[in-house]
Amino acid sequence: MSNGSSNSSNLDFKGRVAIVTGAGGGLGRQHALALAARGAKVVVNDLGGARDGSGGSVSAAQAVVDEIKAAGGEAIANGASVTDFEAVQAMVKQAVDAWGRVDILVNNAGILRDKSFAKMDLADFRLVVDVHLMGAVNCTKAVWALMNEQKYGRIVMTTSSSGLYGNFGQSNYGAAKLALVGLMQTLSIEGAKNDIRVNCLAPTAATRMTEDLFPKEMLEAFRPEAVVPAMLVLAAQDAPNRTILCAGAGTFEAAHITLTQGAWLGIEADTPEQLAARLSEVTDREGEAVPQSGAAQGANEVAKGMANARRG
Numbered sequence: 001m002s003n004g005s006s007n008s009s010n011l012d013f014k015g016r017v018a019i020v021t022g023a024g025g026g027l028g029r030q031h032a033l034a035l036a037a038r039g040a041k042v043v044v045n046d047l048g049g050a051r052d053g054s055g056g057s058v059s060a061a062q063a064v065v066d067e068i069k070a071a072g073g074e075a076i077a078n079g080a081s082v083t084d085f086e087a088v089q090a091m092v093k094q095a096v097d098a099w100g101r102v103d104i105l106v107n108n109a110g111i112l113r114d115k116s117f118a119k120m121d122l123a124d125f126r127l128v129v130d131v132h133l134m135g136a137v138n139c140t141k142a143v144w145a146l147m148n149e150q151k152y153g154r155i156v157m158t159t160s161s162s163g164l165y166g167n168f169g170q171s172n173y174g175a176a177k178l179a180l181v182g183l184m185q186t187l188s189i190e191g192a193k194n195d196i197r198v199n200c201l202a203p204t205a206a207t208r209m210t211e212d213l214f215p216k217e218m219l220e221a222f223r224p225e226a227v228v229p230a231m232l233v234l235a236a237q238d239a240p241n242r243t244i245l246c247a248g249a250g251t252f253e254a255a256h257i258t259l260t261q262g263a264w265l266g267i268e269a270d271t272p273e274q275l276a277a278r279l280s281e282v283t284d285r286e287g288e289a290v291p292q293s294g295a296a297q298g299a300n301e302v303a304k305g306m307a308n309a310r311r312g
Contacts, residue, residue, distance in 0.1 A: 011236050107139055
């Protein structure tokens with residue numbers, strides 16, 4: 001059901017070239033299908049492994065390519081592991097050789113190795129960080145110079161409510177997912193001058209990776225297709241920059257990392273005691289702001305310090 005008119009022209013991807021990682025199934029498959037349906041040429045990347053990252057086959061990616069082609073779209077399959085930078089570079093070259101450019105990168109590939117932190121093997125922690133964080137870094141690095149040169153790029157990082165807010169048994173996944181927000185914060189600043197916009201998508205979707213987390217009656221509501229509109233908006237020509245969009249079951253929200261006004265306490269022998277006593281004032285969210293860069297914290301601290309010095 002739609003409410004009012006909408007201008008869909010900026011969600012037209014004709015002439016655009018997109019790479020979607022982890023696109024052999026689930027959310028990535030829906031992203032690839034949607035971009036292709038709106039005119040994008042798509043590199044469908046998927047290692048084709050199990051959800052814990054083991055194994056590999058290009059058949060999952062090829063099946064999605066076949067689906068896109070059957071619907072009249074253009075796509076090519078790629079089986080690179082996002083953890084292999086040379087293979088990722090070759091994937092980008094494959095896109096450029098075929099279509100001359102790369103406009104959109106959707107970093108969607110991921111794996112799960114869920115366990116409570118007490119029981120988690122460090123190898124499982126490292127691997128999840130390697131796939132989610134370094135995988136996105138590898139793919140982004142491989143397109144970064146190209147996007148700067150063509151003065152256009154749209155990059156979507158897949159974060160998670162587990163990273164933004166925590167989730168039992170997912171310390172490795174959550175750490176990697178919030179790290180992607182930190183990566184987005186800086187890349188969105190560095191890419192702005194050449195119209196490279198970098199955003200994060202936090203999906204709630206019932207896919208192979210999350211199927212165990214949902215009761216059966218919720219699986220339909222949380223189908224991955226419901227997340228796709230947020231990806232399309234973040235990858236579009238009129239995309240925002242430095243936005244964290246959350247999406248699931250037809251609802252869309254935004255997440256923000258904010259800075260409170262805080263309180264100036266000085267540097268005295270009893271400052272620790274003062275901070276303990278006034279912690280509720282420091283954490284009070286009245287007047288909080290979303291900083292435009294990390295420098296905002298220091299600027300707020302200097303301003304409060306100088307104001308207090310003038311009063312003194």
